[in-house]
Amino acid sequence: MLKGIGQPAYSGVAIGRAYVYRKQQCDLPASCGDAEQEQQKFDAAKETAREQLQELFDKTKEEIGEEQAMIIDVQVMMLDDLDYLENVADLIQGGASAAQAAHESGECFSAAFAAMDDEYMQARAVDVKDVSTRIVNILCGGQTGMMLEQPSILVAEDLTPSETVQLPKDKILAFVTQQGSFNSHTAILARIMNIPSLVQTKIDLDADIDGKLMVVDGFEGICYVDPDEETLAAMRKKQDEAAEQRNQLEQYRGKPSITKKGQKIDLCANIGSPEDVESALAGDAEGIGLLRSEFLYLGRETAPTEEELFDAYRTVIEGMQGRRVVIRTLDIGADKQVDYFGLEAEENPALGYRGIRICLEHDEIFRPHMRAIYRAAAYGEVCVMFPMITSLWEVREIKKFCAAVREELAAEGIPYGEVELGIMVETPAAAVMSRELAKEVDFFSVGTNDLTQYTLAIDRQNAKLDRFYDAHHPAVLALMDMIAKSAREAGIWCGICGELGADTTLTEEFIKMGYTELSVAPGRILEIRKIICESEVEPQ
Ligand code: PEP
Ligand code: MG
Numbered sequence: 215m216l217k218g219i220g221q222p223a224y225s226g227v228a229i230g231r232a233y234v235y236r237k238q239q240c241d242l243p244a245s246c247g248d249a250e251q252e253q254q255k256f257d258a259a260k261e262t263a264r265e266q267l268q269e270l271f272d273k274t275k276e277e278i279g280e281e282q283a284m285i286i287d288v289q290v291m292m293l294d295d296l297d298y299l300e301n302v303a304d305l306i307q308g309g310a311s312a313a314q315a316a317h318e319s320g321e322c323f324s325a326a327f328a329a330m331d332d333e334y335m336q337a338r339a340v341d342v343k344d345v346s347t348r349i350v351n352i353l354c355g356g357q358t359g360m361m362l363e364q365p366s367i368l369v370a371e372d373l374t375p376s377e378t379v380q381l382p383k384d385k386i387l388a389f390v391t392q393q394g395s396f397n398s399h400t401a402i403l404a405r406i407m408n409i410p411s412l413v414q415t416k417i418d419l420d421a422d423i424d425g426k427l428m429v430v431d432g433f434e435g436i437c438y439v440d441p442d443e444e445t446l447a448a449m450r451k452k453q454d455e456a457a458e459q460r461n462q463l464e465q466y467r468g469k470p471s472i473t474k475k476g477q478k479i480d481l482c483a484n485i486g487s488p489e490d491v492e493s494a495l496a497g498d499a500e501g502i503g504l505l506r507s508e509f510l511y512l513g514r515e516t517a518p519t520e521e522e523l524f525d526a527y528r529t530v531i532e533g534m535q536g537r538r539v540v541i542r543t544l545d546i547g548a549d550k551q552v553d554y555f556g557l558e559a560e561e562n563p564a565l566g567y568r569g570i571r572i573c574l575e576h577d578e579i580f581r582p583h584m585r586a587i588y589r590a591a592a593y594g595e596v597c598v599m600f601p602m603i604t605s606l607w608e609v610r611e612i613k614k615f616c617a618a619v620r621e622e623l624a625a626e627g628i629p630y631g632e633v634e635l636g637i638m639v640e641t642p643a644a645a646v647m648s649r650e651l652a653k654e655v656d657f658f659s660v661g662t663n664d665l666t667q668y669t670l671a672i673d674r675q676n677a678k679l680d681r682f683y684d685a686h687h688p689a690v691l692a693l694m695d696m697i698a699k700s701a702r703e704a705g706i707w708c709g710i711c712g713e714l715g716a717d718t719t720l721t722e723e724f725i726k727m728g729y730t731e732l733s734v735a736p737g738r739i740l741e742i743r744k745i746i747c748e749s750e751v752e753p754q
Contacts, residue, residue, distance in 0.1 A: 215438055215439065215440050215441050215442050215445065216417075216418075216421060216423065216438070216439040216440060217436060217437070217438055217439075218390065218412075218415045218416055218417030218436070218437045218438075218439070219415065219416050219435060219436055220390065220391075220412035220413060220414050220415030220416065220417070220435045220436070220437065221396065221412065221413050221414045221415075221435050221677075221680070222410075222411070222412060222432050222433065222434065222435040223389075223394070223396050223401035223404055223405075223411040223412065223413045223432075224401065224404045224405045224408075224409065224410055224411040224432055224735075225410060225432040225433045225456075226388075226408075226409060226410035226430075226432045226433075226453075226456060227410060227429065227430065227431055227432065227433070227449055227452050227453040227456060228367055228387040228388035228409060228410045228429070228430045228432070229387075229427070229428070229429050229430075229446070229449060229450070229453065230365055230366055230367050230387040230388070230427075230428065231364065231366045231367065231425055231426070231427060231428065232366065232367050232369050232423045232424060232425065232426050232427075232428040232439060233362055233366035233367065233368055233369065233424065233425075234369045234370070234419055234423060234424040235368055235369065235370040235373070236355075236370075236371075236419070237370075237371065242311065242313040242314045242317055242350065242354065243311050243313055243314075243353075243354065244311055244314070245306075245309055245310060245311040245314070246311070249306050249307050249309075252306045252310070252311050252312045252315070253303065253306050253312070255311075255312040255353060256302060256306065256312035256315060256316060256349070256353075259312065259316070259349045259352040259353045260293055260349060262352050263293060263345065263348045263349050263352060264290060264293055266348065266352075267286055267289055267290045267293075267345075267348070268290065270286050271283050271286040271287060271290070285341070285515045285516065288338065288341050289341050289344060289345040289348075292338075292341060292342055292345050293345060297323075298319055298323055298342070301315075301319045301322065301323070302315045302316060302319045303315075305318055305319065312353055313349075313350050313353040313354055316346050316349040316350050316353065317346060317347075317350050319346060320342055320343045320345070320346025320347065320350075321343070321346075323339075323342040323346075324339040324340070324342045324343040324346075325339070327339035327342060328556065336556065339553075340515050340516075340553045340554055341515060343553075344515070362382050362385040362386070364385065365384075365385050365386070365387050366385060366386065366387060367386075367387050367388045367389075367390060367428045367430055367437075368381070368386050368388070368389050368390070369390045369391075369417065369419065369423065369428075370389075370390075370391050370392070370419075371391065371392045371393060371419065372391050372392065372393035372394055372400075373389070373391060373394070373400045374400075374549075375400065375403075375509075375512050375549060375550045377513070378400050378403050378513075379486070379487070379509055379512045379513040380513040383407055383489065386407070386409060387409060387410075387430075388404075388409050388410040388411060388412075388430040388432065389404050389409070389410075389411040389412070390411075390412045390415050390417065390428075390430060390437050391411075391412070391413050391414075391415060392414070392415055392416075392417065392419070393413070393414065393677070394413035394414065394677070395413055395414070395674070395675055395676065395677040395680060396413065396677075396680060396683075396713075397663055397667075397674040397675070397683065397713065398413070398549070398674070398675055400413075401413055402484070402713070402735075403486065405484075405713075405716075405735030405737065405738075406483075406484060406485055406486060406490050406493060406735055406736060407493065408493060408497070408735065408736060408737035410430045410431070410432025411430075411432060412430060412432065412435055412436075412437060413677065414677050415435075415437065417437065417439075421439075423439045426439050426440050427439070427440060427441065427446075428440075428441075429441050429445065429446065429449045431449060431452065433452070433456075460740075463740035463741055463744060464740070466498075466740045466743045466744050466747065467498045467740060468498065469743065469747065471500065471742075471743045471746045471747065472746070472747065473725060473746055473747070473749045473750070473751060473752065474747075474748070474749060474750050475749075475750060475751065475752040476752075477725060477730075477751075477752050477753065478730065479725065479729075479730055479731065479732060479746050480500050480501060480503070480538075480709070480730060480731040480732070481499065481500050481731075481732055481734070481739050481742060481743055481746070482499050482500055482501040482502055482503030482504075482538075482540070482709075482731060482732070482733040482734075483497055483499035483501075483502055483503065483733065483734065483735070483736040483739065484502075484503060484504040484506070484711060484733050484734060484735060484736075485502055485504070485505055485506070485530070485736070486505070486506045486509035487509050487510065487526070488526050488529040488530050488533065490736075491529070491530055491533035491534060492533075493736040493737070494534070494736045495533070495534075496736065497735075497736030497737055497738075497739045497740070498739050498740060498743075499534075499537070499736055499739055500537060500538075501534065501537040501538035501539060501540070502530065502534060502537070502538070502539040502540055502541075502733075503540050503659065503709055503711050503731055503732070503733020503734075504540060504542055504659065504711035504733045505527075505530060505539060505540065505541045505542060506542055506545065507523075507541060507542055507543055507544045507545070507583070508544050508545045508546045508550050510522075510523060510526050511544060511546060511552055512550060512552060514552070514554075515554060516554050517552075517554055517555070517579065519582065520582035520583075520585050520586050520589075521586075523582065523583060523586035523587075524585075524586040524589050524590055527539075527541060527586055527587060527590035527596075528589075528590045528593050531590055531591075531593045531594035531596060532593055532594065534594065536594060536595070537594075537595070538594075538595045538596075538597065539594060539595065539596050539597070540596075540597040540598070540599060540636070540659065540709075540711075540733070541587055541596060541597070541598050541599070542598075542599050542600075542601055542638065542659075542711075543569075543570070543573060543580075543583060543584070543587070543598060543599070543600050543601065544569070544572070544573060544579070544580075544583055545568065545569040545601040545602065546568065546569070546572060547563060547566060547567055547568020547569060547571075547572060548563045548564045548566070548568045549563070549564075549675055551563075555572070555576075555579070557572070564667065564673060564674075564675075568601075568602060569600075569601035569602030570600045570601055570602050570603060570608060570612070571602060573600075574608065574611060574612070574615075580615065581619065584598075584615065584616060584619045585619055585622070585623060587633065588616075588619055588620060588623055588630040588631065588633065589623065589628060589629065589630050589631075590631075591630060591631030591632065591633045592629045592630055592631040593631070594631075596631060596633045596634075597633060597634040597635075597636055597656070597657060598633045598634070598635060598636070599635075599636040599637055599638050599657070599659055600612055600636075600637050600638065601638045601640065601661065602638070602640065602641065602664070603637045603638065603639070603640075603641065603644050603651070604641045604643040604644055604647075605643065605647070606647065606650055606651065606654065609637060609651060609654045609655060610654065612635070613635065613654070616635060634656035634657060635655055635656055636655050636656050636657035636658060636659060636706075637651060637655050637658060637659075638658075638659050638660070638661045638664075638711070639651075639658050639659070639660045639661065639665065639697050640660065640661030640662075640663070640664035640665045640668070640712070641664065641665070641668050642665070642668055642669050642693065645665065645669075645693040645694075645696055645697050646693075646696075648696060648697045648700035648701070649700040649703065649704075651700070652700045652701050652703065652704035652706055653704055655706065656706055656707075657701075657706050657707045657708065657709070658697060658700075658701050658706065658707075658708040658709070659708075659709045659710065659711045659731070659733070660694060660697055660708070660709070660710045660711070660712060660715075660729075661711060661712045662685055662690070662694070662710060662712025662713060662714035662715065663712040663713055663714075664712070665690060665693065665694075665712065666683060666684075666685045666687070666690050666712075666714070667683070669687070669689050669690050669693060670682065670683065670684070670687060670689070670690070685712075685713070685714045685717070686717075686720070690714075691723075694710075694724075694727060695727050698724075698727040698728040698729055699727075699728065701728070702728045702753075707730050707731060708728065708729055708730065708731070709729060709730065709731025709732060709733060710724060710729055710731070710732055710733065711733040715732040715733055715734050716732070716734035716735060716738045716742065718741065718742060718745055721742055721745045721746065721749070722745070722749050722751045725746070725749065725751050725752070725753065726751050726752070726753060726754050727753070727754075728753040728754075
């Protein structure tokens with residue numbers, strides 16, 4: 215039996231087969247010395263890539279639609295691009311291995327496409343890079359995409375947000391990663407999916423674990439490969455006990471979340487995609503308190519169109535059957551990057567070009583985004599909130615922008631709905647300015663993940679700093695108190711959508727501060743409702 219110790223990012227026990235996900239190997243093998251052999255290797259890998267892409271094309275066409283599938287078709291065409299193939303052949307003749315030649319050609323052609331004036335050609339930069347990476351992966355034994363056939367425990371060095379959005383979610387029983395942190399977006403995704411997750415796990419991916427029976431104990435932060443009988447029995451017992459506890463909470467399903475003093479709290483769910491509506495409903499969410507729009511942009515080759523966004527929002531709104539949906543506008547940047555916006559790499563991305571800062575400067579991104587939200591709002595109760603606000607002028611500019619979008623839709627005769635406009639309070643500046651900001655908006659939602667990061671000057675992604683990343687820090691709690699007071703004074707509602715909102719040791723404290731909405735991972739709702747229903751506290 216092999217044992218790995220990690221940090222629990224979400225509780226629960228999972229038992230299943232291990233699936234080890236490897237990214238592209240970084241060390242590209244050198245040439246064997248025979249150019250002809252290297253060329254043959256390249257040609258064979260190219261054909262395998264073609265077969266894989268064909269399969270992906272058929273699947274995408276069937277599941278997502280023709281338009282998305284065409285992107286894959288472009289990649290298939292690149293496999294026959296004479297300039298590209300000539301470049302590869304020249305490099306191989308010059309002494310490069312098949313993998314080196316594919317990698318270098320990918321980089322060089324992608325840079326050339328990116329430098330072109332034509333927008334369509336610029337977008338091809340990603341395609342040529344992607345197709346080259348696929349060939350390199352085939353040559354080096356790395357993987358492109360998940361090839362999960364049965365429900366499995368996913369074991370990986372780390373997963374980027376882009377990788378996580380492409381996961382076949384119905385086939386994942388648990389996450390075990392060597393890297394990652396409690397506050398990373400991958401851990402957040404595990405919470406939405408309601409499956410155990412370990413980060414910072416000391417486990418050797420080269421040990422023979424792929425396909426072996428594995429147990430993840432998300433309570434203790436331990437995983438076992440090939441567990442002995444005794445461990446397996448103990449873990450099965452723990453799994454049953456957890457199920458029993460969940461059963462006990464079932465009595466709170468369908469009940470309103472009201473304290474004994476009559477204070478109503480809206481208990482909502484955090485989600486990242488239309489698929490997650492199912493989890494939100496299964497968790498008995500009273501609405502969506504945070505729909506992270508950027509997940510609709512990740513793991514793709516091009517930005518979603520207004521139509522695609524509209525469809526995604528409408529699916530969520532209709533799926534929530536009359537419950538309120540709070541859409542957070544695109545918060546790309548920091549750890550959530552997309553290639554197709556062509557943004558420059560930054561020294562300090564968390565303090566850089568992210569969230570509303572990008573939207574306010576890129577009409578071509580913000581306009582279709584807001585149009586899609588307003589159009590979808592015709593189908594239910596929608597609130598929209600903006601991330602990373604620091605100043606009053608930003609809010610005023612956003613309000614003007616929204617008014618213009620409404621006018622534009624009206625002039626075009628396109629139906630749209632009214633939405634409440636709110637902001638995420640997740641920077642110390644917004645917290646300190648909350649009195650003034652509260653006069654400008656309809657609601658606040660506190661992003662405690664970033665509020666903690668920026669208040670304490672601690673990178674939320676850096677697991678080394680987990681000991682110092684203390685969301686209970688008095689400075690954070692004092693700001694939260696200040697934010698709630700400002701909201702109450704201005705007569706607007708105020709919620710919490712960061713991870714701290716699910717911290718049951720603080721639920722009563724939040725009610726006392728005056729928060730009336732908590733948005734949490736769907737699997738936590740009943741547990742928090744129990745606390746609210748049993749509570750005697752009231753806003754002070
Ligand atoms: C937050 O910062 O608390 C938040 C909810 O937003 P995100 O985690 O997506 O940055
Ligand atoms: Mg945030």
